[in-house]
Amino acid sequence: MSSQTVPTPPAPIPNADSRLFWEACARDELLLRQCKGCGKLHYPPRYLCPHCWSDSLDWTPSMGKGAVYSFTVMHRAPTPDFAGRVPYVVALVDLEEGPRMMANIVGDDALDTEVGDRVRVCYEVRPGGSKVPQFKRDKS
Ligand SMILES: [Zn+2]
Numbered sequence: 001m002s003s004q005t006v007p008t009p010p011a012p013i014p015n016a017d018s019r020l021f022w023e024a025c026a027r028d029e030l031l032l033r034q035c036k037g038c039g040k041l042h043y044p045p046r047y048l049c050p051h052c053w054s055d056s057l058d059w060t061p062s063m064g065k066g067a068v069y070s071f072t073v074m075h076r077a078p079t080p081d082f083a084g085r086v087p088y089v090v091a092l093v094d095l096e097e098g099p100r101m102m103a104n105i106v107g108d109d110a111l112d113t114e115v116g117d118r119v120r121v122c123y124e125v126r127p128g129g130s131k132v133p134q135f136k137r138d139k140s
Contacts, residue, residue, distance in 0.1 A: 006084040011126040020059060021045045025131045028123050030062040032099055043099035064121030065138065066095040071105065071113050089113050093135055107136040 014022040021044075024031040032041045037054030048055055071091035077083040089105040091113060105113045106122065119135035126132055 007081045008127055009081045009085070009132075011128050011130045012132060017045050017047050022130060024059075025123060025133055026129070028131070030064045030121050030133055031059045032062050032095070032097060034058045034060040041098050043095070043101055060097075062095055062097050062099075062121075064095075064133075066093045066101075066119055066135070068092070068105070068113060068115055068117045068119060069094045069100060070115060073111065087111060091119075091135065093119055101133070103132075104134045105137065106134045109137055113137065 012018075012022050012025075021031050031045075032043055033045045033049075034041050034057065035049035035052060035054050036056040036058055037049060038052040040049065040051045041060065042050050047057070049057060069092040071089050073087050073089055074082070075087050077086050082088075089110045091103060091105050093101045093103060095101060104110075104124075105117075105119065106124065118138040120138040121133050122136050123131040124134045
C-alpha cells in the first residue's frame with residue numbers, strides 16, 4: 001500500500017469581482033454578469049462591462065447548458081496538483097446565454113468529447129468545500 005495521497009487541484013481564490021460567483025457555485029448555481037447599460041452578458045465576472053465599459057452590472061443565473069466550441073486533451077499535468085487526473089479534457093464551452101467558459105469536461109465519457117457536443121454544468125468539490133463549475137456531456 002502506498003502512503004502517497006492523490007494530489008488535488010487547488011481551490012479557487014475569490015476576489016472582489018468573483019466572490020459572489022464562487023458563493024453561487026457553492027450552492028450549485030452558475031451566475032453570469034449582465035450589464036445594466038447594454039444588456040449584454042459576460043464571463044468571467046469583471047467590474048466593468050467588456051462590451052461598453054459600464055460599471056453598472058447585475059448578476060443573472062445561467063441554465064448551465066451549452067456546446068463545446070473547442071477542446072484539448074491534457075496528457076501532462078501543468079502543475080503537480082493535476083497529476084492525478086491526466087488525461088483530462090479542457091474545453092471552451094459556449095453557454096446558451098452567449099458567454100464562453102473554459103472548464104474541464106468530466107465524467108466516464110469525457111475523453112470521447114467532440115466539438116459541438118451538448119454539455120451541462122456540474123460542480124467539482126475542491127479543498128475547503130468550494131466548488132468549481134465543470135461540464136458533463138449531455139446525452140439527454
Ligand atoms: Zn455593457
